[in-house]
Amino acid sequence: MRRLLAALFLTVPLVGTAFATEPPRPEPTHTILRFDDLNGWAQDDHGAALDVFLNTCGDMRDLDWRGLCRVAADQTDARRFFELFFRPVLIEDGDPMLFTGYYEPELRGSRYRGGPYQYPLYRVPDEGREGLWLSRAEIEEGDLLAGRGLEIAWIDDPVDVFFLQIQGSGRVRLDDGTALRVGYGGKNGHDYRSVGMELVRRGEYEPHQVSAQVIRSWVRRNGEEGRRLLHHNPSYVFFREVTEVPADRGPLGAMNRSITNLRSIAVDPAYVPLGAPVWIEKGGRDPLKRLTIAQDTGSQIKGAQRADIFFGTGEEAGRRAGRVKDTGRMIVLLPIQRALALAEEF
Known part of the structure; x- marks a missing residue:
C-alpha cells in the first residue's frame, strides 16, 4: 500500500512504476x-x-521467524519477549534517515452518477492491464471507459480522486449511508510527474511551501487550469473494491493484512524483512519513539534508513501525515542468530 505523502509533491508516489530503472543498491553496514x-x-x-x-508474523516463511511467531503467541511479557529473542541492528547504506507519513483517504461518493458525484473511480480495463496505455488527460477527457460498467463509485471532488490515486487505497462514504473500501488495482504504465514540482517550476511556490493542502487549494481556485495541472501527471491508477477487510480495521499493506495506526510502517524490503519489528526514533515537529512493524512497501521507500509511517484514516490523519518529513534513525530487531551472522559478514 501505500503510500508517501510528505515527499510526493516534489518526488513521486507510492504506487510503483513498472518501467523505472533502479540504480545499483549500496552495500549496507x-x-x-x-x-x-x-x-x-x-x-x-x-x-x-x-x-x-x-x-x-504467521505469514513469514523463514524458519527462525516462524519459530518466533509461535513463541510470541504465548507471551504475557511483551518487552521481555523482544529483548530475549531479538537483537537491535542498525542497518545503514550511507544515506541519511528520512521519515515520511501516509494515510488512508476518506472520500464522499455514490454508486450512481448524479448531482455532485461526477468523478469516477474505475476498475482496470482489459486493455490497460499491461504496458503503456492512455495518459491521465486522455482517460479523463475521452469516453473510452464510459458505459462499460467499470465504475466502482462516483466521487464529488476530482482533487480527492487524484490524491486517492497517489495513496493507492481509501474509503468512500456513500450517499446511501453505507461505505466501501477500495485498493490499488493497476495503472496505465506512465511515469509519475509531480504536480507540486510543476507549481514550483512555474514560480507559484517555493519547494518548502508545497503540501497537499496547498495543491488542493490551488487546483480549486483555478478552475479549468487547476484540472490541467493534474493532467501534468500522466500516471493514472485504477482500483478494486476491497470486501475482505472489516470496516474497523486498517487498509491492507504489502503483506495483505490490515495495517495499524502509528504501529505499521512501509520499508524497503531489500534491507528490512517484511514483518520485522523496527524501532523508530523520529525527530521533527512531532517526535516519535516506538516499536513498529514493517508491514508495507512503497516505490519511493528505498534505502536502509527510510520509512513511511501509517497515520490512519481520514482528513486529520492526512494532515498529520503530510507534515512528516523528518530525520532520525530506525533500528531493525532481528532474530539473534540472524543478527550475529550479519555482523560477522560485515
Missing part, C-alpha cells in the same frame, strides 16, 4: 546495538507492538 541504546525503549507500549507483530 550492520551494527548490533543493545536495547539500552534505543532512546525511549523502556517507556513504549510493547504489548501494542506485539499485537501488531502477531498480525503478520
